[in-house]
Amino acid sequence: MTPGARTQAAIELLDQIVAAAAEGGAAADTLVGRYFATRRYAGSKDRRAVRELVYRAVRRCGERPPSGRAAMLAVAGEDGDVAAGFDGSPHGPSPIGADERAAKAGLAPRWLLDLLRASGLDGDELHALIERAPLDLRVNRLRAEPGEVAARLEGARAIEGLPDALRLSAGTDVASLAGLVEVQDAGSQAVTLATLARPGGRVVDLCAGGGGKTLALAAMMANDGAILACDTDRGRLRRLMPRAEGAGITIVETRLLNPNRELELLPEWRDAADLVLVDAPCSGTGTWRRNPEARWRLSPERLERLVATQAHLLRIAAELVLPGGALVYVVCSLLDGEGRGQVQTFLAAHPGWAADRPKIGFGRPHCLGLRLTPAHDRTDGFFVARLKRPC
Known part of the structure; x- marks a missing residue:
């Protein structure tokens, strides 16, 4: 996929995610999975790049954006490489218009921010709420020992205070460990x-x-x-x-x-x-x-x-x-x-x-x-x- 095609795919997915959020539909991860299930031509690098664009846009917009394009324009406004993807190519989005408005950046809808602050959260505590999370596992001691599982996973780290827990980079494939571990924060x-x-x-x-x-x-x-x-x-x-x-x-x-x-x-x-x-x-x-x-x-x-x-x-x-x-x-x-x-x-x-x-x-x-x-x-x-x- 070209950079423009990746950007357009992210916009299409964001449109689905915005609609699902408004109507109580499927979660974003589910929608991303369905999208690529019908687009076998997209390789693993393309899927990863599109997913990164999608979640970058979602994290950027505190309020639900009016459209996927508006959400992606918010990312393009701070990243020239993303802006270049609006190139009008056959599979890419049309060029950015002079009067187009990007979705507003933010942490959350105003009413929710007010409740969070009233609950004692502010500053770094609020910003950390939308940072990207690692992948955490709970090792099933009925079937395996944490050290045994960690040896099979590159970069696995123990979590102090949780003897059965391991932490990995987000996106690590652990499908082969079914029954031995559970994905659990x-x-x-x-x-x-x-x-x-x-x-x-x-x-x-x-x-x-x-x-x-x-x-x-x-x-x-x-x-x-x-x-x-x-x-x-x-x-x-x-x-x-x-x-x-x-x-x-x-x-x-x-x-x-x-x-x-x-x-x-x-x-x-x-x-x-x-x-x-x-x-x-x-x-x-x-x-x-x-x-x-x-x-x-x-x-x-x-x-x-x-x-x-x-x-x-x-x-x-x-x-x-x-x-x-x-x-x-x-x-x-x-x-x-x-x-x-x-x-x-x-x-x-x-x-x-x-x-x-x-x-x-x-x-x-x-x-x-x-x-x-x-x-x-x-x-x-x-x-x-x-x-x-x-x-």
Whole structure:
């Protein structure tokens, strides 16, 4: 592909990403994969170059841009090589018009920046939210040792404080290690440690999704005990068991729940779980390094719905924890309304429950929990709190 053709491909992809963000469509990574699946003529260097252009433009635009071309013009305004790609060639974009406006640069929509600043973030903390993330792995000790896996991966580095974690350059191919490793951000691994899951325990992962934290819990438990992995999304939950089987995990059972009727399908787990993990749906403000277009998907109305869902899930979880047991609440958000505010509201409504701030070697105290940030911890952003039910 010529430089112009690469630029035009990036513009076409950005148009799809902008539309998907506005309409709640597929994620950017999915759209990029689909795009090149139908364009076999594009070699690996072309795909890599186009992807770099796309994500450079996405990170550049804090607000959702009016079009893919406007987003790419923002990049062209600061890079002469990209501007040269607007050359009017047969497969390239038309030349830049004298009156064309590029999308505005920024970190995030103004209303979101205001909420982040009100939650105690500013300066370097904000800029780090959209930096490019490395690739982190969790080694499955049921199948392999970290040193053994690291020897097979050029440039793999251990992560201090996480004995099962390895860090690699973004884009490293780890497909050949299926079952031996799971792709999981170091922050996600760290907050899972807050569960203090132990062999023989009875655990509910109430928002299991595809099972990343479920598998990490099973490894912490040495595949001994019982984990009930729940979700209301059939498609995501269906992916969990094949992953568990590939990892050699046998203690997981899945259960599809009906939204707003979850407890009806959990009768035998009421007052019975040593631990309930609520890895709640959230704004994802802590994951912008990996999903920068997520800034364009969020609205005040959607955030309000997410906060209501989080409070609902906490109420359900409280019904499942046995006396003396623990509820661990996690969000990959840095907004106080989804983190500290939820914990404060929960404790006010549940007399006798108490916060037991986790000690995981990552993050900083934030209200009654811990907050991990990209700038401080070199991980995705998280809030985690551990709540104990009275005996």
